[in-house]
Amino acid sequence: MSGRPDGRAERWRAHRAARRAAFVDAAFRALDRHGPDAGMAEIAREAGVSKPRLYRHFADKAELHAAVAERTSALVCDRLRGAMHDSASPAARLRAAIRAYVGVLAEHPGVFRFVRAGRLGGQPGADCEAAAGVVATLLRGQLHAFGIDSPAAAPWAHGLVGAVEAAGAWWLDQDDMPQEAFVEHLTVLVGGAVNAALRSVGVPPEGREPTRQTREDDHDHSRSPA
Structure with missing residues (x-):
């Protein structure tokens, strides 16, 4: 084996990632249009694909969630x-x-x-x-x-x-x-x-000097040996 990355596999992974991102975009639009009860059918319709196509990228609504x-x-x-x-x-x-x-x-x-x-x-x-x-x-x-x-x-x-x-x-x-x-x-x-x-x-409170105790602690720390 040459050890070189498989260009086709990389392109396929990039393609799937891009498709998932596009489907999430569609989910945003569908949810804002139809409300939180929008189903996979509404999301698929918003994405312009069939439900089976959507399920190729998300196993169920929980994964899409x-x-x-x-x-x-x-x-x-x-x-x-x-x-x-x-x-x-x-x-x-x-x-x-x-x-x-x-x-x-x-x-x-x-x-x-x-x-x-x-x-x-x-x-x-x-x-x-x-x-x-x-x-x-x-x-x-x-x-x-x-x-x-x-x-x-x-x-x-x-x-x-x-x-x-x-x-x-x-x-x-x-x-x-x-x-x-x-x-x-x-x-x-x-x-x-x-x-x-x-x-x-x-x-x-904002805009005031540190408390007396804080100043004393800072002073003590500054005098302590490194």
Whole structure:
């Protein structure tokens, strides 16, 4: 054997990956058009193929759910990272992140409901895990800025993401709350929770100097031998 890669096999894998991606695109459109109960028939019709053709790429709706959840996770995380990267202060990053997340919900309500319903039915929550990872990174950054090493960032992040997701599910069923008003309410809630959590481990409110204990600890560390 030559050990060289099989060009035909590589092209076939690339073709199948592209087809799966196109079918996930079609699933997004079908779910947003028909709602979370859209079936494989509606998705196949949106993709312009027969159901048997769709089943060549997804064994069942659960496998399609996993692919849609993965795409949703990537979309949410990209939006969150972009929003936080473009904002200067922690408060501005928080508001931008919530606005970005709510924006995804507003763009793809059927997809959000489909992913959430599947997860509540026992599917893994990779989308929430990924979003919580982004939030945990932000929280760790704030802790480290004050020289605090705490394992609290991960549980805080998962709690915040779960609360925001539940609020988002509620908001999608409302007809009388504008999107920006919802963003503002969530920002106040999450901002208060984050500030309280950070204060509990010694991080002062935004814009203030580190606490006396933090300064003393930093001074002690600076005097300790390397």
